[in-house]
Amino acid sequence: MKSRFGRYKLGYSWAILEPLGYVGAFSIIRMAFGSSDIAGLSFPIFFCSGIIPFLLFSGTLMQSLTSVSANHSLFTYRHVKPYHCVLARLCLEFAIYFVAGVFILSVFYTFGVQFALSSISGTLGILALFFLFCLGLGLIMAVIGPLFRESEKIMPILIRPLFLISGVFFPTIEVPDRYIVYLQWNPVLHVIEFLRVNLFLNYEMPFQSIAYLSLVSFSSLFVGILAYRWKEKKLLTSGTIRLR
Amino acid sequence: MFRIENLTKSYRINNGRHYIFKDITVDFPENANIAILGPNGAGKSSLLRILGGIDYPDSGRVICDKTMSWPLGIAGGFIGHLTGRENCDLVCRIYGLNKVKIEDTLETIKELSGLGKYFEEPIGYYSTGMNGRLNFSLSMAFDFEYLLIDELTSVGDRHFREKARNTLDEKRSTCNVIMVSHSAAIVRDFCEHGILLKDGQMQVFDNLDDALKAYFPAADIPKTARLSSYGSDLDDVLKLPQELEGDSNQTLKRRLNLILKELHEQIDQSDRIEDEATVCHRLGVLFFQLGKWNDSLEFHQKAIYLDEQNLAFYPPYLNCLFQLGRLEDAIEVLERVLGWNPNHPILLSQKGTLMQRLGRNEEAVIALKSAVDLEPENPDRYFQLASLQHINAQFEDALSSALTAIKLNPNFSPCFELLSRILAEMNRWEESVEAKLKFGRLTSESKPSPRDWGKIYSDIISKVETEFRKVK
Incomplete structure (x- = not known):
């Protein structure tokens, strides 16, 4: 499955350019309002730490959706199962965005944007949970994608608003309490805020429930595996998918 | 296990x-x-x-x-x-x-x-x-x-x-x-x-x-696929018709034999299966023109047996079956081939002819109509449809089909003959007579020469010769 990297030769640079573009756009808007930092972080760093996990999340979801149909030719080999494709794409996305994240943060650091790292092990722990969460959702998507073609249209519609409520461009500490009650159900928000807490010293978030995040991650994985086990044969059987 | x-x-x-x-x-x-x-x-x-x-x-x-x-x-x-x-x-x-x-x-x-x-x-x-x-x-x-x-x-x-x-x-x-x-x-x-x-x-x-x-139920397949093994039968089969025995036809006969010899060599040398099939197909067509239906059928069967997917092999094969009156076999073959390729105009028109001969006129009309739809520029298709509609007593439809055919080919003599009959059925006598006259004019212009076998055969031979040049 390693050869799948070949596809992304051009995509590599985009992995860095894309979040940078978002960061740039937000920074300009934010600068127009005059404030220079958000919740104790300078804003490029803040946006960067929000947009990368979010892009990663939406990317894996959309990729998983098409993973079965896109890799159809590989199922000619009996050892290749759909979950391999989901896993491969997921690993690839994580690797790309991880490298991109580290790269962008270190570039900012060398150019004098100050921040202090808090806990690397904590960060990796959160990333691991995030990985499981994405894997679960990815498996679900891989099952849904080929069985309901419309999902390719619906998913972007669902992901778009998630962008607004996942704390990409605002810290939860600035959100009034009465909204927090609802916002904190959003696992993506959890991931992003947790990442910031673990990455940066002095960053704070009003709720900290690693238990909730773990629960969501593992249940997503559980449901994902269940759905996949249930429909694996159907994904491979000709006539269910190809005739559409 | x-x-x-x-x-x-x-x-x-x-x-x-x-x-x-x-x-x-x-x-x-x-x-x-x-x-x-x-x-x-x-x-x-x-x-x-x-x-x-x-x-x-x-x-x-x-x-x-x-x-x-x-x-x-x-x-x-x-x-x-x-x-x-x-x-x-x-x-x-x-x-x-x-x-x-x-x-x-x-x-x-x-x-x-x-x-x-x-x-x-x-x-x-x-x-x-x-x-x-x-x-x-x-x-x-x-x-x-x-x-x-x-x-x-x-x-x-x-x-x-x-x-x-x-x-x-x-x-x-x-x-x-x-x-x-x-x-x-x-x-x-x-x-x-x-x-x-x-x-x-x-x-x-x-x-x-x-x-x-x-x-391959319709074809009785020989044990060996190679043509050369039964090549010796070829001479027997190709014994020239009685009409060719006259002195004046001796040269023709010799030429025909030469071509046959060349054919033998070609078959022996060809090791590409595709060529072998084409050779069989051409032989089939040749025999058909010579009026030897049974031999033609045999070669067509071999061609199809060697290259089943070549649709060009089927229409002459079917014509052969028609000639021999083996309509049941023809149906079976047609249905098999149309199963793979339902939009083949020639096969569809053949289906029309077949159904007509079997008296299943409605199916014939359907087949011919789809053939017409597939080849809207071909006057033959309209002519065929028109004659069928004429038999079915659908004179209005027949008239319009015949007129379309004539529009596509203004010198389509048999179609004028048909037109005249259609018009007569519709009691449009004057127009009918006119069409008949036109038919007469056209046929007198292009009247075939009297039964000159030599001429016809030499035509066939030169045709076959050029065909085989192409193969080479």
């Missing part, structure tokens, strides 16, 4: 479900090369996919303790934007070869496939034949006990097929072939057992010839 047990496989189609196998239990011959035969849509490829473990039946199972290759087919198996080398590398990794071995394997594949520099180009640029060659060569890199091949025409040209055959022979003791193919000649090259899929049934033949016979 190699058997399939209670196998059921169905596909969802627009209205309901189509079963290709229903609760089938069959023992496969062990350690044998098996050809899977059957009309399109009988489930040959599905069977291969199930055997290869990449498709699942609705119920039932395959019992086999041998390793199977992936189904080698025209489509699938490769990623288009990766090069041949990268794709092979990927598959080697999937099958768990180690790094050192992969290096060697890739070189072997490159050599066997004969792709040369194209091996380093993306698969997306490959032709079907190149794709098949790579696929086959790749599969040779692994020690499969069964090689599943879907349409070996996908394995390139005759030359490569021989190479493939040799490579397979080397592996003979460990590797067998299960093959789907429409070409009897190719199947003969590789297999000795046959399985016939038809109407949801699976029939195992220990002898490939029996299977082929069962599959």
Whole structure:
């Protein structure tokens, strides 16, 4: 499955350019309002730490959706199962965005944007949970994608608003309490805020429930595996998918 | 032990479900090369996919303790934007070869496939034949006990097929072939057992010839596929008609014999199956023109037997069956061929003629109408439709069809004759007479010369000669 990297030769640079573009756009808007930092972080760093996990999340979801149909030719080999494709794409996305994240943060650091790292092990722990969460959702998507073609249209519609409520461009500490009650159900928000807490010293978030995040991650994985086990044969059987 | 047990496989189609196998239990011959035969849509490829473990039946199972290759087919198996080398590398990794071995394997594949520099180009640029060659060569890199091949025409040209055959022979003791193919000649090259899929049934033949016979019911197939082996009969068959015995025709006779000799040589030399089929086809056409229907039929059958997929072989074959009055056989052939290719205008128009002769006029009209739709520029189709509508007493329709035909070809003399009869039926006498007069004028202009056999034959001969120049 390693050869799948070949596809992304051009995509590599985009992995860095894309979040940078978002960061740039937000920074300009934010600068127009005059404030220079958000919740104790300078804003490029803040946006960067929000947009990368979010892009990663939406990317894996959309990729998983098409993973079965896109890799159809590989199922000619009996050892290749759909979950391999989901896993491969997921690993690839994580690797790309991880490298991109580290790269962008270190570039900012060398150019004098100050921040202090808090806990690397904590960060990796959160990333691991995030990985499981994405894997679960990815498996679900891989099952849904080929069985309901419309999902390719619906998913972007669902992901778009998630962008607004996942704390990409605002810290939860600035959100009034009465909204927090609802916002904190959003696992993506959890991931992003947790990442910031673990990455940066002095960053704070009003709720900290690693238990909730773990629960969501593992249940997503559980449901994902269940759905996949249930429909694996159907994904491979000709006539269910190809005739559409 | 190699058997399939209670196998059921169905596909969802627009209205309901189509079963290709229903609760089938069959023992496969062990350690044998098996050809899977059957009309399109009988489930040959599905069977291969199930055997290869990449498709699942609705119920039932395959019992086999041998390793199977992936189904080698025209489509699938490769990623288009990766090069041949990268794709092979990927598959080697999937099958768990180690790094050192992969290096060697890739070189072997490159050599066997004969792709040369194209091996380093993306698969997306490959032709079907190149794709098949790579696929086959790749599969040779692994020690499969069964090689599943879907349409070996996908394995390139005759030359490569021989190479493939040799490579397979080397592996003979460990590797067998299960093959789907429409070409009897190719199947003969590789297999000795046959399985016939038809109407949801699976029939195992220990002898490939029996299977082929069962599959080509209309044709009585000779034991050998090579033309040259019955070439000696050719002279007998071609004994010239009585009319040619006169002195003045001696030169013609000699020329005809010369051509025949040339034909013999050509057949002997040709080792490309495609050519052999074409030669048979042309011989069939020649005999048809000479009025020797039975011989013509024999050669047409051979042509089709050698290259079943060539649609151009069917119309003259059907004409022959018509001439011999074997309408039942004609129906069977027509339905089989139209099953693969429902939009073939000539075949459709032939179906129309056939149905008309069987008195099934409604079906005839439907067939002819679709033929007309497919070839709206061809006056012959309209003429045929018009005459049928005339017989069915649909005079208005017949009139408009006939007029369209005349519009497309203003000198279409038989059509004027028909037009005149149609108009007469509609009591439009004056116009009818006019059409008849026009018919008279046209036919007197292009009246054939009196029964000059020599002329007609020399025409045929020069035609055949030019045809064969083309082949060369």
